[in-house]
Every structure is written in C-alpha cells, then in structure tokens.
Amino acid sequence: xxxxxESGGGLVQPGGxxxxxxxxxxxxxxxxxxxxxxQAPGEQRELVASISSGEHTNYADSVKGRxxxxxxxxxxxxxxxMNNLKPEDTAAYYCNVVPGQPDYWGQxxxxxxxx
Numbered sequence: 001x002x003x004x005x006e007s008g009g010g011l012v013q014p015g016g017x018x019x020x021x022x023x024x025x026x027x028x029x030x031x032x033x034x035x036x037x038x039q040a041p042g043e044q045r046e047l048v049a050s051i052s053s054g055e056h057t058n059y060a061d062s063v064k065g066r067x068x069x070x071x072x073x074x075x076x077x078x079x080x081x082m083n084n085l086k087p088e089d090t091a092a093y094y095c096n097v098v099p100g101q102p103d104y105w106g107q108x109x110x111x112x113x114x115x
Contacts, residue, residue, distance in 0.1 A: 002028065002104050006095055009109030012085055020080040020109060022095035028104070029076040035098040036069060036080045038091035038111075049080060050098045062088075085113045 008020040024034065035050035048060045049069040057069050068081040078095060092108040 004028070004095055004104055004106040006093060006106050006109040009093060009111045011112045011114065013115050014086060014113055016085050016113070017081070017083045018085065018111060020082070020093055020095075020111075022078045022080075022106075024076055024078070024095070026076050028097060029071075029078075030073070032097040034071065034078045035096060035100070036067075036078070037094045037096060037100060038089075039094070039108075040088075040091040043091075045094070045100070047098065047100075048093075051078060082111070085111075087113045089113050 002025060005023045006020060008018060010018060012018055033050050033052045035047050037045050037047050039045040048063050049067055050058045051069045051071055059067060066084045071078045089111060090113050092110050094105060094108040096104045
C-alpha cells in the first residue's frame, strides 16, 4: 500500500496564508509529475497545481498568482504555499501523481477559509 501523507491544513481568515506539505515514497516522488488536488463538498476533485521532476509547474486559473507549488528532493516532499486565500478555496486538499492514481490517494488535509 502506497502511503502519501498530507499535512498543514487548518482554519484561516480570508486573505490569510497556509503552507501544505506532502510526503511521498521516493519511487513516486522522483519519477512522476506530482500534483495538489482539492475537493469541495458536492464538487468533483480538481487538480490545482503540478510540478515535474524538472520543477516545471502548472496551475489552475483559479489559483494562479496566489498558490505556489515547490519540491524538496532531499525530503521527498512537495509543498503548496497558499496566499490570499478565499472562501472558495475551502476544500480537502490531496496530493498524488498526475494523473491521479486510485491507490495513491491519502487522507488529505482540510483547508477552511472563513471569517
């Protein structure tokens, strides 16, 4: 069983910031494009940011300019720095390879943006 562990979520006011972290097994981390996904209640899961092994990044239009994905190869960890958070960013956040593999979904980390 592949274990991907997300952390860093929480409750934050609109305009605030959070940094999420995702630790993945080395055989996934080193060779695949990694991505952060989110799923709000009643919505489909969506890819919000991705990063390749060569650190090429892509972002959903809804988070461009506010979110930054990065990776630490020494720690097999990817991060999602989220700034200027909005209530519509409220969701459970997950990381996985791109495209998402069913066996790799972790528990996720909840982000709630509310005043």
